[in-house]
Amino acid sequence: MPASSSTGSAGSPEPAGTPSATDAVARADALLSADGQFGDSAAIAERNLARFRLGLTMLARHDAEGAEVLRATAAAPDERLRPLLYDPVLRNCFEVDLVELERGRLDRSSFAAYVGDGAADPSADAPSSTGPCEALAHPHLRAWPGLGDAWVLTEPAPRNDAQKKLGERLMELYRDALGSGAAAPVRPTDEVMAGLRAGADLLATLLPSSGAGVLGHVTVVGFTHRESEEGPLQSMSGGDPLPSAVLLAPERCASPWLAAESLLHEGAHLKLFDALRTGSLVANPTERVPIPWRIGSWTLIRVFVALHFYVHVLAFRAAAAAAGEAVRERFGAPPSVEEIDEPSPGTPAAQDGTYRTAAERARHLAECVLSLPDEALTENGRRFARWLLAALRLVDAEAPEPPARAAAAAAGSGEEGRLPEIPSKGVLERVAPVDACALPGLGQLIVGTTRSARMHWLNARSWTVYSLCDGRDPASLRAAYARAVALPADSEEAGRQVAKSLRRLLAAGLVTHSG
Known part of the structure; x- marks a missing residue:
């Protein structure tokens, strides 16, 4: 998330704490965390763990040198395997290995090389939730104790050659994720850590299902400064370059409300990143649509990613507007204005003053999705769109309402038309x-x-x-x-x-x- 400006009202037509507003927020929160494919964090994690096991087994078939360690890792119990899956370096290695395997270019698994060198020992007797990169952190800081096992990124303090190699790779991924101008990780002050934890507590308080759920998809939180053409870094999620990681400017933790919204923003991206590992949404990944507040166009998957974020942030702001006095006494009053990044210079939105609120952008993206023909989406994509648009309607009464086209979506005529015919004999x-x-x-x-x-x-x-x-x-x-x-x-x-x-x-x- 680049430099931000404040514009628009964060208020609600419903008085804070009224039954109708509170009920709508509760329903949206439940819906955003209930869908078994895209919302249920426990189910998403279970599928990713299974994908990890199967991927390691497939890699073992093609890497004779690393086969033993790959198979041993794949057979490890969940409590030993999970810290490896969500370790930034090992997850990056695993995803790169799979890409190389699919392209027919895998020579030696980089994942097997790190584990074989002693970066992780899946056969250790004592279960541990500490991942290999986390073991290098000094001092060791938990991001939000009681709400998850995320840890705070600091300069690695390796104790042997294997850990030194791992720590160097972690810092390389960190710099690559940030791009040019990347500064070293900032060691957070006690005040910054207090603000981070208050933000996580606030997020879990306002959205106890979907808000607390996204925190579970964050493994590591780093604090950093970076300047770019778009302004100073506010927050970002790592994605493939730095998996399961959220990077924040320390200033984002000056207020629990800023910290909570940043964690929701980037945590929702990481959650969707995990969910989409097990099913594609679009039939044509290169198809693009114009975006009036950005120069150029976006792919359909980027449209979905942005809509997913805006629906979550609208649910958060609706929850903030409906929050009772107990929340305000504990965390302070929510911001009186909405913070959202400015439209890019020269775009239609910048010229005519439109698309300056999350609601405006969410409605536009929803219209983009609704205008797509059924064959542009996979069956997963149509389900994802229906789920997300239903959640949007709960927190924005002016959002477009999806037409009743369940029959057409179920038929999937375009998708089915590309599949082979069923034989009658044999x-x-x-x-x-x-x-x-x-x-x-x-x-x-x-x-x-x-x-x-x-x-x-x-x-x-x-x-x-x-x-x-x-x-x-x-x-x-x-x-x-x-x-x-x-x-x-x-x-x-x-x-x-x-x-x-x-x-x-x-x-x-x-x-x-x-x-």
Whole structure:
């Protein structure tokens, strides 16, 4: 988030604490954290851990030198594996390794090299929530004790050669994330730490589900100064360059309200980053739309990322406006004006004074999403849009209301049209060998074949169809599926479900047809 200006009112037409305002905020908070794919942080974390295990197993097939340590890490218990997944350096290595594997260019896994050098020992007997990079921090500071395990970035203090190599890579990623003009991490004062913790407490108090949830997606908080053409850095999230990290200007912690909104902003980005690792939203990742407050255009995924943030910040501001006296006595009064970054110079918004509030921008982005044809989005994307727009309507009565097009979205005519036809005869068999990781509690199975570096996420229906592709002919498969899901043998609905799942399994190369 670049330099910001203050403009517009942060007030609400409802008096603070009125039942209608409080109820709308509570419903929005619950909705933003309830969706199993995009909102439920525990489910998102479970899927990412499974992806981590499967990815390490797939890497082991292609890296003979690192295979032993990769397989040992993949087999480690959750409490040992989780700190590795959310370690900034190791997560960066893992994601880079997967990209190299998919491009057919993997020689040696950088993840295996760090772990093999002793940066992390997944076979240690004592469970620990401390990650390898966190172990280098001196002094060791927890960002918000009681609300999560995030730690504060300081200059690393390595104690051996392996830790020195790890610490140097951490600082390299830190500088790369910030770009030119990056200063060293700032060691926070007691006042800054108090402001950070008060901001986290405020966020969890105002939005006990969605606000507290985003904090769990933050592993490390760093304080820094950086100047750019757009002004001084206020806050940013690391993304791929510095995974699970939030960087803040120390001044953002001068007020609990500033700190809370910054944490929500960047934490929501990190949460979405984790959620999108397990499913794409758009059919064409290069398609772009113009944005009136920014020079140039944005990709559709960037539109979704921005809308996701604005919906969360509007929920936060609605909660602030509806907050009772107890919150104001504890954290002070919320800002009387809305802080939002200025439109870029020369843009239509800069020239005519529009799009100066989060609500205006959220409405515009919502209109962009609503104008997209169904085939522009994946099934995941259509679900994401419906969920996010429903949450937006709860905190902004003037936001556009989605049309009733559930039937068209469910049909997914554009997406389905690109899939292979269902054979009427012959036999259907699963491709072997494969690596797989089951998530029975979420009704999902992740599968990766040795022929490809891609992971395929199967929902409960596709998982059932996949399990029945054991040499059966299509008619036998439909009958077996109907029995498995307790539908009549001649059910048209069972036939539709089998056809949809089978076409995707064939297209993914997980199932073959012969005869």
